[in-house]
Amino acid sequence: MTSPGDAPPVKPPPSFSPTIPRVASKARYPEHHDSSPPLESDLVDPSISSTPSLPTATSELPIRSASPHARSLRSSTPQLARSTLVSPLDGRFDGSEDIRSLIIRSFSPAVGVYASEDTDNLVREKGFKHGFWELIRPFGENVPGKLVIRDSVGSSRGWEDYGVRFIDLAGRDWDIAGAGQESPGQVEEVLQRQLNSVFLDGPLTGPLRPKESVSYPLASPLYKLFLRRLLSAASATPHETFRHPVASVIAISSRNANPLESLRQLYADTSNGHRRLPDWAHPEYLRYYVLVHDEDRDDIAESTKLFDQMKRHFGLHCHLLRLRSSQCVSSDDDSVQTPLCEWLSPSEHLMGMGEKETLVDIDTDGPPYLFDSDVVAIKSLVRELVAQSVIPFMESRVAVWNDQVASRRRGISGRFMSMSRRWAGFGSSSRSSGISGGASGNYDTTRGFYKPDAPEAILRKMADFAFMLRDFKLAASTYELLRSDFGNDKAWRHHAGAHEMCAISTLLNPLPSPAKFKLEGIDQMIDTACYSYLTRCSDSTNALRCLTLAGELLKSRGGSATEDAARWTMRAMDQGLVGPVGQILFSERISACYASRTAPTGAKWGSRHRKAGMWSLLAADQWLKIGKPALASASLEEAERFYANVLDDGIFPMPEMQTFVDNLRHHVRVEYLESRGLDTGENQSAPLSSTVDTEETSEKLDKRNHRRSLMGLPAPLDPGGLALASPKGQGFDGNEDQPNDDFERA
């Protein structure tokens, strides 16, 4: 394989020698063109994508992966392995499909976990200090095997990547969760930490690490981390029900002296006791009873008897989970490391990072280990829970609500009668009608939510269920139905949420072609959602989520939608929703958006190489400013690749641009070498900057000769000069007589 580790360790990063990568990218240009995969091929580091890694990678392709080299790259790039929080899930999908899947998976149903004291104690003995919830949480994020979901029309579709989110009912304070949104500052902080944890050790371990680790794909995992944290940032709020529990796992263990009674007690806690959901959440959700059997200490016969009893009492939603209670250490034969959670909220991430740092000291790094048999048991529990209980429950709720509430709603609106409701969908009818008239009166203005049994709340829940079941068509039409209701009630957060989700589900719906008017409608919705979130609710996290999702999904549509994507991403930057690192990531994202706009076949125009290049350069500049020369170097190289498509010899026609790029290149090079521990002082000035100088001056001379030959004569005297010509070029030592000054003055 071509793991970058094979590369000679002292090879300078690509942007160090300005002429070479350009030549290479020139040569690569046709290849890039005829294969024309939208984005990933651009992001893939050239040295790897062009190597014979391809056939080996294809053999291990997962089902969905589209572009083999990117995958092989991800799995083999060392910095991914280093930032372990990012890596384990990255290899599965690719490109825009990857981001799409990420977005879809982020809206997965929440399942509460509420375990009895004895269960938690049992699990704590295994080394999970937060109890049962912590044990099963990572396994819920990816349900093994294919799940078949029926949508509202009755057609089934299988999903490989379905998951649920386990939330801890015991340790959750709903009232605080409802009010306090996590601020986007936290997402930014996560990024900072991640950056530092990846690069802090740079100078120390630097020489050991292959230089290719600075290649571009690093930015992509970082961006994905950002996306993932942003999407998990939302806590349960009244205005959307994605974080409201769809079901709840109630667990007792075989150690319990009085099992049925404690099950009843746990149920009572969640339904009307102190673990009750807040007023705005729908109180009816599925309960799933789990009996945890201790393999090491208890008798299986007793547990089976108890389990039979449970089944008689509670029906089908029961499971017997057989776990070993002794702690597993990594040296055991069949030990498996617990997978890492993919969907940590930013605050959890921050706490987790802190924990990890302390843990590293006492040499028990990483999550605890589990016995293989335990892992298999938990996986089958999750599979059974999701496939046989949660999804059928959600399907039936959607069907019931669709029949009872949604259709009645349409009846009230009074345009289309029952006849049309199954076939015409509600999309076309409701858009034209809307609920005329004022507020419905179901909205509790003082407390800011709808009661859970109000039709609006149920519709919203139904739409969210449909969305989580990935029936985007039904979801979009239901959100559309709700938009005007919320507007009439002046329930602004709900209003924004409905607009946002309507746009997103329309974009996720694969059926409609990207017709122009459709996109305009989406623009309108996104705009409204942002306005409502920002101006009326000052909820910047959700606004950021809305803009980011819109950008990503539009980008994955391709074609002219990519420009809209870039526009929305710029909007998010403009509004100041992201911090400095986020700004840079967004710059890179905009560059990627423009890069994915490909020219129509055979035409020389229509692509956006210059724009992509500009945004990459800006990103490089900003990386440099926050002191990450390795990343800056990667971005710079990326920019050069884009510009190689439009520039002759890589020389910018405009003098100030050329100066800027030369400066940038120089600084990136110097800072990169500094950060790698090379002596910056006299030592460096001797060997290094001599090469630097020769390279730069040769370029300059080239250009000047060229220009002189065009101009013929030196510039005529113009002592006054123009005021604006003066500030330029002065920062660059020794270049006062640069051609650009002549040029301005001429």
Next chain:
Amino acid sequence: MSYYFTILSPSDAPLFNIAFGTSKSGGDGIARFRFPDSAQYMNQFVIHSSLDIVEEAQWMNGNMYLKHIDTYPPAAAYISAFLTPSGTRFLLLHQPPQPPSTSSTGGSSLLSSSFSGASSSRASSSSVAANPTSPQTEEAVRQFMNEVYENYVKTIMSPFYRQGMEIRSPVFRTKVTAAGRKWL
């Protein structure tokens, strides 16, 4: 409103450029871009990046004046383009002044606007300066482009000018400045 005007040859080499500010509604004709002084190269970057759009628009459209073709939202920079029959591109970057809350528009105008704020804001909203996408602006830019084009043709007919050469005629520069003062 600040302007940055560039003439580019068909192979993207710059033939002429000038930066100037508005002279309407009390402007003093000096460009004040939103980019910091150390980042004036951004003008060229923005113009250069809009060539992507120009290249596309020039084949979609039979007119010489391509109107407003591109925007750079982070700095609220708008690009208008004009094509000559030989493929030379005239690109005008225009950038409305920053809202007065963040930057002062000059001491004198601040004084005057303190008591006639309402009327001046209304006047400026209808003028070319405030609204870069309004039809008035499009029209003003068109007039400007046409006038520059006229002078450009006269200049390149000079026997000492060869195609692709940078235009260094001071007469042309004054003419462009005058056109800017007249229309923008």
